[in-house]
Amino acid sequence: MSTTTNTTDIRADAGSPYIDIVREFDAPRERVFRAHCDPELFAQWIGPDRLETVIEHMEARTGGSYRFVQRDPSGGEYAFRGSFHEVVEPSRVVMTFEFEGAPGHVEMDTSTFTDLPGGRCRLEIHSTYESVEDRDAMLAAGMEGGVTEGYAKLDALLADGAL
Known part of the structure; x- marks a missing residue:
């Protein structure tokens, strides 16, 4: 298993309602795309280490939707949902993302x-929020x-051939 040196670049310019994320992976885009759209794979890597997903x-298709719950060891739960507006395999996904703990605050990714x-x-991910706040x-x-x-x-899954 190789160790990656890829870094995650997260940019949030002051006063703008956007976050831009750029990340490179040592794997073909088909595998990285699949990891973002296959429910079993997605659950293995999304979010902080302390949370189980x-x-x-998860219907990763144009017009589909998703909902997932992340749980921490102390019993806290965090639910997220959204809709897939466009899925073009293996190059593009446009979707909404909403934390159910803050309903009505939806981002478009x-x-x-x-x-x-x-x-x-x-x-490259461009996230658009309804407001700077x-x-x-x-x-x-x-x-x-x-x-x-x-x-x-995700790097570890890609490196060990899990997907």
């Missing part, structure tokens, strides 16, 4: 998966740590 449903030389992939609340909730830890888990 249970996918209630556009994820682009790009082939890189050497069988690698670049993932919503975006700032997401950052304050620890989103950066969850994304970074999640992608480290």
Whole structure:
């Protein structure tokens, strides 16, 4: 198993309702795309290390929807839901994302998966929030740590051939 040196670049410019994430993976885009759309794989890597993820449903297709719950060891639960507005395999996913603990604060995520030389992939995510305050609340909730830890888990799945 190889160790990755890929970093997660998260950019949130002051005064704008956007977050941009760029991450490269040492795997072909088809595998990285699949890890984002296959419920069994998605549950293995999404979010912070301390949380267990249970996918209630996930239909990663244009017009589909999803809902998953993350549980921490102390019994806390955090549920998320959304709709897939566009799924173009293996290059693009446009979807909403809503934390049920803050209903009505929905973000729109556009994820682009790009082939890189050497069988690698670049993932670029542009998240649009309804307001700067919503975006700032997401950052304050620890989103950066969850994304970074999640992608480290995805690196391990990709490296050990689990997908």
